Amino acid sequence: MPQVVIYLTRSCPFCNMAKRLLDGKGVQYEVIDIGNDRDAWAALEAKTGRNTVPQIYIGEHHVGGFDDLSAADKRGQLDTLLNG
Template identity: 80%
Template sequence: MQNVTIYLTNYCPFCTMAKRLLDGKGVSYDVIDVGNSKDDWAAMEARTGRNTVPQIYVGEHHVGGFDDLSAADKSGQLDQLLNG
């Protein structure tokens, strides 16, 4: 199974929903909390080209935010990425 990384903040409801979706699938993930670090936030923006959280990676594939993750799950693409 591919490694999953989530850039998030602890107070973001979409971040919580993303974690719940992955937890429900039994997927473990690494968390990078960018909420208290301008450097971590800047690194996330540089890597993703986006300035909102969550930002989710499966391996080196940038899935996007929660809406993107949810759509990938519904289409079956998320399972393909995870098993990639």
């Protein structure tokens, strides 16, 4: 299974929903809290082109935020990415 990384803030409800979705699939993931780190937030924004959290990576693939993760799950693409 490829490495899964979630960039988040602790107070973000969408971040918690993303973690619950992945937890429900038994996925282990790395959490990177950027809530109090402006430089990390700016670097993530430069990398993704987005200024929101969560931002989720599966391997080198940028899934996007919770809505993107949920949509990929509903289409069956999330399991494909996780088993990649």
